[in-house]
Amino acid sequence: MSYHSGVCNFCGTGCGHLLQVENGAVRGVFPSPGHPVSRGRLCVRGWHIHELMATEERIPRPLTRGAAGLEPVTWNAALDRAAAELGRFRPGEVGLWASPRASNEDVFTLVRLARGVLGTPHIDLLSDGWYSSTAGVLREGTDQPGALGFLTDVRSADFLLVVGTDLARQNPIVASELHFGARAGADLVTIGSRTTQLARLSRTHLRPAPGTKKMVLAALLKILLDEGLADPDFLAGRTPGAAALRRSLVEFDLAGAAKSSGLSVDALRDLAGRLAQAKRAMGFFSTGTTGLGRDTVALVYDLFLAAGKIGRPGCGVIPIVGISNLAGANDMGAAPDRLPGWRALPDPAAEAVLRSAWGGAANASAGGRVGDLLRVSGSPLKALVVMDHDEEIILQAEAIRRLDFVLYLGAFSNPFMDLAHVVLPTATYAETDGTYTNTDRRIQLNRRKIEPRFEARPAWRILTDLAGRLGGAWGYTAPADIFADIARLVPAYSGASYAGLGVNLGGLTWPVESAPLAGAGPRAVPLNEPIAAPAPADEAFPFRLMAGKSYYYWHQNNIMKKTFIPRREYNALLLLYPQGLVEIHPGDAARLGLRDKRPVKVVSARGSMTVQARVTTDVLPGMVYAPYFIGPMIEGFLKPEAGAVERGEDGVIPVRIEKV
Ligand code: SF4
Numbered sequence: 248m249s250y251h252s253g254v255c256n257f258c259g260t261g262c263g264h265l266l267q268v269e270n271g272a273v274r275g276v277f278p279s280p281g282h283p284v285s286r287g288r289l290c291v292r293g294w295h296i297h298e299l300m301a302t303e304e305r306i307p308r309p310l311t312r313g314a315a316g317l318e319p320v321t322w323n324a325a326l327d328r329a330a331a332e333l334g335r336f337r338p339g340e341v342g343l344w345a346s347p348r349a350s351n352e353d354v355f356t357l358v359r360l361a362r363g364v365l366g367t368p369h370i371d372l373l374s375d376g377w378y379s380s381t382a383g384v385l386r387e388g389t390d391q392p393g394a395l396g397f398l399t400d401v402r403s404a405d406f407l408l409v410v411g412t413d414l415a416r417q418n419p420i421v422a423s424e425l426h427f428g429a430r431a432g433a434d435l436v437t438i439g440s441r442t443t444q445l446a447r448l449s450r451t452h453l454r455p456a457p458g459t460k461k462m463v464l465a466a467l468l469k470i471l472l473d474e475g476l477a478d479p480d481f482l483a484g485r486t487p488g489a490a491a492l493r494r495s496l497v498e499f500d501l502a503g504a505a506k507s508s509g510l511s512v513d514a515l516r517d518l519a520g521r522l523a524q525a526k527r528a529m530g531f532f533s534t535g536t537t538g539l540g541r542d543t544v545a546l547v548y549d550l551f552l553a554a555g556k557i558g559r560p561g562c563g564v565i566p567i568v569g570i571s572n573l574a575g576a577n578d579m580g581a582a583p584d585r586l587p588g589w590r591a592l593p594d595p596a597a598e599a600v601l602r603s604a605w606g607g608a609a610n611a612s613a614g615g616r617v618g619d620l621l622r623v624s625g626s627p628l629k630a631l632v633v634m635d636h637d638e639e640i641i642l643q644a645e646a647i648r649r650l651d652f653v654l655y656l657g658a659f660s661n662p663f664m665d666l667a668h669v670v671l672p673t674a675t676y677a678e679t680d681g682t683y684t685n686t687d688r689r690i691q692l693n694r695r696k697i698e699p700r701f702e703a704r705p706a707w708r709i710l711t712d713l714a715g716r717l718g719g720a721w722g723y724t725a726p727a728d729i730f731a732d733i734a735r736l737v738p739a740y741s742g743a744s745y746a747g748l749g750v751n752l753g754g755l756t757w758p759v760e761s762a763p764l765a766g767a768g769p770r771a772v773p774l775n776e777p778i779a780a781p782a783p784a785d786e787a788f789p790f791r792l793m794a795g796k797s798y799y800y801w802h803q804n805n806i807m808k809k810t811f812i813p814r815r816e817y818n819a820l821l822l823l824y825p826q827g828l829v830e831i832h833p834g835d836a837a838r839l840g841l842r843d844k845r846p847v848k849v850v851s852a853r854g855s856m857t858v859q860a861r862v863t864t865d866v867l868p869g870m871v872y873a874p875y876f877i878g879p880m881i882e883g884f885l886k887p888e889a890g891a892v893e894r895g896e897d898g899v900i901p902v903r904i905e906k907v
Pocket residue numbers: 255256257258259260261262285288289290291292293294418419420421
């Protein structure tokens with residue numbers, strides 16, 4: 248029996264673990280005591296990740312679709328068919344969906360296949376969920392598209408602000424760090440409409456009405472500016488963009504914001520003062536699905552900037568990433584409007600950059616998001632390449648069925664296979680080398696612990712072989728070769744290598760060769776839209792519904808249901824609420840004659856669902872909350888409201904609640 252160091256691949260915290268290997272199989276998992284972020288802890292998800300490797304739901308061998316459906320074939324036959332099919336489309340007729348769970352190397356090779364071989368710019372992340380807009384705000388302000396602080400500083404902070412997110416469910420070890428910080432004396436503050444575990448541990452929990460978080464942040468910023476609490480450089484207009492931001496808030500109605508949010512001006516003033524006085528202040532907010540919109544993120548950043556807490560040691564704001572490599576996949580350029588390294592398109596120099604890195608022609612133009620292209624009538628797409636996929640949410644299944652060719656690469660059997668013409672089984676993260684970039688820019692190397700099960704192959708190798716059949720001779724023989732290319736093309740990763748990453752438990756944070764925020768001094772980020780109160784509730788839809796996460800349900804259960812304890816806990820929740828649930832305040836429940844666990848109908852302008860009421864003071868009067876993880880709820884109600892759900896806490900849905 249042997250123990251091998253690695254990184255948990257469930258969420259963006261990137262906790263360190265040790266996998267126990269015996270007779271070529273992973274038998275157990277243990278926390279890594281010396282890991283700088285997780286410090287010898289794993290959450291319940293991480294404690295069971297080894298069960299994934301043993302599941303019988305693996306795709307054992309390559310499959311191609313014939314008259315009788317999907318049939319097993321040899322690797323050569325599957326790759327030949329995939330190459331022949333993809334080779335008959337014109338550039339721009341193929342779309343590619345990368346996976347935020349895949350390693351940097353796998354995503355990078357998919358990007359290279361798209362732009363360098365197929366000549367298409369239509370590539371993005373299926374679960375991007377606004378991370379790119381969040382990181383874009385931070386880049387706009389600092390040139391650094393990622394966390395502006397370190398999780399390792401949390402325990403020594405004296406002020407910790409959590410905006411919105413239910414961290415204990417999304418990234419439990421990050422929440423645990425905040426709890427350690429609070430126990431060490433930090434002033435822990437939560438701003439969120441719903442009562443979360445972390446809100447209960449907070450010294451102050453401000454509960455704004457749903458949809459008013461942006462107003463609250465703007466109010467805090469205005470108080471800092473108008474009442475002389477802000478950083479002197481910012482107040483004097485010496486920070487680029489500060490004067491314009493200040494002007495944009497002149498007309499902002501502080502009293503009106505307090506009224507709309509249901510908070511008092513005194514409470515806001517008190518909080519602004521505590522932030523201003525803190526010496527080591529850090530802010531946290533969710534990204535991705537259930538994250539914050541672009542302007543709300545800009546306000547969090549501007550608030551900390553105005554308070555003098557950006558670019559100062561021990562301070563900063565950290566966007567919390569839900570999925571393991573969402574941040575890294577963005578760094579790799581899995582986006583239609585960016586190249587690897589966040590080089591924004593259009594850019595006249597972009598093609599030369601790709602040519603010099605990859606040789607040969609490459610499409611360096613801006614493309615479209617695959618989901619958007621599938622949605623339009625007369626879609627230009629004729630073929631789709633999908634790497635991994637969440638099990639229960641297959642948006643646009645009808646549009647995908649109409650495509651001429653669909654290639655699916657994944658480790659686990661999945662309903663997406665029903666849509667595919669060729670299925671290529673990939674190795675799991677324990678079966679190949681690969682790097683993953685966590686929520687605070689930590690690039691970590693996961694070494695192969697076991698051989699791939701059945702006939703699975705690493706995705707990077709499959710893509711390299713496919714590119715070779717399509718005329719792209721990449722010459723990659725190992726993931727380290729690909730990482731060397733990444734370090735050449737992604738400036739922040741320059742200086743990193745497998746040799747360096749391999750000797751550092753916890754990896755390296757980017758930028759590897761320079762200090763963080765080493766570029767021009769931070770700038771204020773302007774808002775794109777005016778700050779307005781949400782439309783008043785109307786008679787037809789008087790409640791505001793928010794959707795959110797679960798501890799025991801992760802990645803749309805594609806992974807979690809294959810692990811025993813999390814599946815059991817998930818099912819335990821369904822024992823109480825088998826039809827799914829919506830949380831409602833006791834006062835509203837009494838007024839509507841509702842009782843806990845009794846069925847209710849939730850009706851919006853676009854859909855409806857019948858679920859059970861969970862009567863709780865965790866939600867405010869006039870607000871209802873739906874965890875977005877129960878199949879029938881997703882299908883009948885949340886899918887038609889996908890736009891609002893993706894806006895997370897900013898995307899409230901007007902609904903009415905009917906007794907059934
Ligand atoms: S917090 Fe995230 S990375 Fe850490 S053990 Fe849990 S699921 Fe894994």
